[in-house]
Amino acid sequence: MSMNIRGLLFIPALFLLSVPKIPAYGGPQYFSLAGEPVVRIGLTTNANTVTITTSDTSLVAVSPNEPNKLLATNRVSISARAYRPPEIEDFRIEFQNLPSQAEANDLAKDIREATGETALVSVDMATNTWKIWIGTVVETSEDADTLKAKLADKGFDDAVVVTEKKIVPSADAIALSQQLKTSGRSEIRSLIKTTAVSGPSNPDTVNPNLREVIVNGAGDAETFSSLKPVAISSTSERTMPVRLNGKAYRGKLEVFVNSRGNLTVVNVVSLEDYLLGVVPSELSLPQLEAQKAQAVAARTYAVANINQFVNKGFDLLPTVSSQVYGGVNAESRMGTEAVLSTRGIVATYNGKPINALYTSTCGGRTENSENIFDFNEPYLRGVECSLEAHRYFEPFLIKTTRTPAKLRDDSNIELVRLMSLFAVNGFQLSTGQITDEWLEETPTQSEMSNWMNQLAIKFGKTFPNVNKDTAKPTELAHLLVSLIYPPDYADTLLTDSDINYQLSFDDAAEIPKDRRADVAVLLRDGYFSIHPDLTLKPNKSFTRAEMLRLIRQIYEKKKWMPTLQNGIAKPTADGKLVLKVGRSDRQIPVRSDVFLFRQFGSDLYPVREAALVGGEEVGFQTDTTGAVNYLEIKPTETPTVAESMSPFTMWEKTLSASAVRSRLSRYVRGLGDLIDLKIAKQGYSRRVTDLEIVTTNGTFHLTGGKIRSALRLNEQLFIINKRYGASGQVVSYSFTGRGWGHGVGMCQYGAYGLAKMGLKYDEILKHYYTGIELNKAY
Secondary structure, three states: OOOOHHHHOOOOOOOEEEOEOOOOOOOOOOEEEEOOOOEEEEHHHOOOOEEEOOOOOOEEEOOOOOOOOOOOEEEEEEEEEOOOEEEEEEEEEEEEEOEEEEEHHHHHHHHHHHOOOOEEEEEEEEEEEEEEEEEEEEHHHHHHHHHHHHHHOOOOOOOOOEEEEEEEOHHHHHHHHHHHHHOOOOOOOOOOOOOOOOOOOOHHOOOOOOOEEEEEEEOOOOOEEEEEEEEEEEEEOOOOOOOEEEEEOOOOOEEEEEEOOEEEEEEEEHHHHHHHHHHHHHHHOOOOOHHHHHHHHHHHHHHHHHOOEHHHHEEEOOOOOOOOOOOHHOOOOOHHHHHOOOEEEEEEEEOOOOOOEEEEEEOOOOOOOHHHOOOOOOOOOOOOOOHHHHHOOOOHHEEEOOOOOOOOOOOHHHHHHHHHHHHHHOOOOOOOOOOOOHOOOOOOOOOOOOHHHHHHHOOOOOOOOOOOOOOOOOHHHHHHHHHHOOHHHHHHHHOOHHHHHOOOOOHHHHOOOHHHHHHHHHHHOOOOOOOOOOOOOOOOOOOOHHHHHHHHHHHHHHHOOOEEEEEEEEEEOOOOEEEOOOOOOEEEOOOEEEEEEEEOOEEEEEHHHHHHOOOOEEEEEEEEOEEEEEEEEEOOOOOOOOOHHHHOOOOEEEEEEEHHHHHHOOOOOOOOEEEEEEEEEOOOOOOOOEEEEEEEEEEEEEEEEHHHHHHHOOOOOOOEEEOOOOOOOOEEEEEEEEEEEEOOEEEEEHHHHHHHOOOOOOHHHHHHHHEEEEEEEE
């Protein structure tokens, strides 16, 4: 199709971008293309030899204004060599070795009269004899033999066929020589102009430094040379890619000579096929909407940067200098889906495709373009790498239907957690909301029965009888002794002196005689406690708070406290707890009535909801179905922005003062000894946009993206910590920063994070590119 032809170098470069269509009523501007563009990717610019193969039966060679060559091989080797003009043979008829001019003139006259051919007499300086040149120079020996036979028929038998060889430059060589005279800054050294060349083929008009492409076929396949670019493809471009040195590419591989005399290899490929190898190379994170955003950004970047390297003979590089392009080997199922589902869609601003820059990891905020680059684009504004307020955390929330406790007494905070843990382990909870008042009330008989039964189970005893007085210390002591010890243990094994020794607190005399041994043995063995005022208050029932503390005391002594499963959370998915297990993720359902706690400071507080963005330490229990019924969360100290999954979110680099000076000196001339380094100005994102360099030769400034390049740091979103030596001079600089890349435009890890939150690709793009529209351009 004609669009594909455009992409070959020998067709003059055309901008396929149409003029934006602007409605008469002054409404929005629309951008469209005549069709799907073809892009030219400069795969290599310094090759001596390249090998191109295909799994098809044959490769096809295409050069300008020449018919396609079916090469009858699936493997060719291509190199460059100095141009070898063709050697041409001419033939003429002579009569030689005539002794005198008079004799030669007479013979010439006879030949003219007998044959009608011209006959020119001349002296042969080499032999000092005369010769006669008959007729004109002919191009084949057959024509010469015909004329010789004609002369023989007329009786002139001594004619000689003279063969003359000469070098005659081709029309392509002359055309290429003229092209090089007018090519200006172009680095292309193969013939791309197809205008016919007039005039004689004079070797003096040919550039002596011309080089030609040599195509060597395998086996018996044809070998040929050309001063033009040679594009190699398979006979079935869509299904049988071509391979450059083993790496597969869709479209064609065009080879031509460059200004260094080496080969440039360009992948001439339709834009959508090109994107199949870009999207997975640039963003392989497993979220379709993020990859769709990447597809649109990459498509827009390519359209906006066609002819970026026109002097070199291509549009884009396959590296981070343009966009990373891995060809067929890089393609993936999700990446292909992302490209196909967004076909033709580009991002525009005021009806023109934007320069859709993107960065790996923005460090939490992107930056205004003019603070990094030498251009100011209204759509490349710094933005937060997160959504506004609560909306940002909504996809990561774990929620519960339980009403959090309402407390005023700090000492009761831990009891809420304790009661919750006991509740998921069989203990009755008689309220929907724990309050200070509830904790200070006496447990109901039902509660006491359930709680004592749980103790009985642990001690392996039968369920005890519980009455309205069981919550009183002396009655409770008697019940606990029956669970903990063999029958008659305390009464038999404790003497009166033992009992009196243990009961040396203020109101011990109020304990009935038949309960004194029970209380004494429990105090002795650490199962029982008295009040802070050194009393037991034997006739006052324990509150729920006191009962819970007592049960905890027993559980801790026996090492029965409920244990939690622990792990590091990954971002919540569909309300499930996600943990990393080996190389895979484990998703655990969470009950809607889960007991939910989040740490604030050093304490755990009951909450209605909590976000798990990834990196939090969690402790949890599950019910018999495997669902989480108790969960406590320790917040992560790592960044919570959308890009938080990036391994480059935080970084640190320490350099000696001499290393810093050495690096800076390549970008700033005239530096003396380095005295100090200061951040003079920051951009929207707090990136360093002006670095002040204080030296013995004065103060210098480095600005924009050169700061990162000069210091060779991951990013220029950083702070500086200085270490001073004994003399008071800075000996080293530590750069602590966030992010990876230039920090302008779409954050790729951020796009992944936003996609995980449920944002669609158009929302992602409009978040990072301010004020854009999305157009289907073809």
